[in-house]
Amino acid sequence: MAMMDSLAATKARVDSLKRVVEEQKARKDKYAEIIFQQSKVLSACEEKCKKDSKCREEVEEAISWYNRVLGFRIQCGLGIKFIFKNINPNDPKEEYYFTIRHENDVYSLLDSDPCLNDTKGLIIELNKSNGLFQFVRTMREKFEATTSGTSPNTITLVPDTSTITASAPVSSISTCISSESPIKQKALQAGDSDRLPKKPNRGKGRLSDLKAPESSSVRRSPCHATKLIVVWKSGLGATRATID
Template identity: 60%
Template structure:
């Protein structure tokens, strides 16, 4: 049959026409189908476009909300960091204050101990000072008596006094024949008592005179009596060997 078609040009043309018409019908069906579905597709595309636009708007809002949330989060983190830093500073300040309080407590304890110690020392020193003041007062009174006696003897009788281990009283003008001959005695005052260290020449009754001196503290009277005894010894021309 193909041979017949090839041999008959009309048949060949008819055959090709039928094939073309078949393809045209297929393409027409495709076009019709596309044309029929195009409005639906267009509506779908429009709906999809609108939905996409709405989604873009929602996305923009979500991005804005996210940025706002991020900013708020940053602010919260900054506030938290500032609060933590402030709390840390507060803790450090409290620790430093506690350390200072402990140091002050120790200092107060030390000062209190020193105050008690100083109070005890001051009390002891006050007692010692009172005793010293009494001794000084007593010594001043004694020195006053001594100076009074010295002044009287220098003015009336003429004698000399020498200091050293004790106080040495020296008299002259006792012996008319030998006025330069010296008569002397040495006394010492220690531990609130007088004692005789030497007597030249020796005299009787010296021990009783020393006892009387310690009892009455009358140094002026003692010196006067000693001069009288030296004068008696010079007058009698006697030198006793024992006090």
């Protein structure tokens, strides 16, 4: 009787252990599946990490090129500050910058140096298209245009040859003939010796012998009044002034 009870207890324990083994086996299979899934995710992450690393190297190389050639760099703060150099040919180290802020999926322009026109339209287009690269390129082009428009003032002297001819107004050559005889002054004022009225010869010589100075002599005269046209170029346009 005791033997039968012992066998029954042993059999029950064996059955219990079998159930534990089966549970452990099921748990092992479950864990194996989890490990397999995690290994797949890990492989994907490693592949993505390799791509990101390569992309980061390319970005760093591009940033280095932009910084070297365009003098471009970025600073972070209240917004993103885009800084450019190599814009002004007279001063390549001069900095031009603008700062934009992206908050709640909306771009806003905080400041710009130098100030630019039509930036509101660019910001509206940026918020519509989300094309930040195009916006930055357009801002640099505007900086370049501003630099071209504000180049150092230049003065161009252009001689006006229309006032150097023999038929020029008397006022333009009056300062040059003050030392001439009254008869020669009268001849110059008439502009041509052929226009002088002929008078009877009374032994004083013919007036026709007094010829008006040729146009070439007037051009060579050191004291003739030459008009100079002064052109002042600036970013607002060109101003033309005539100096007698």
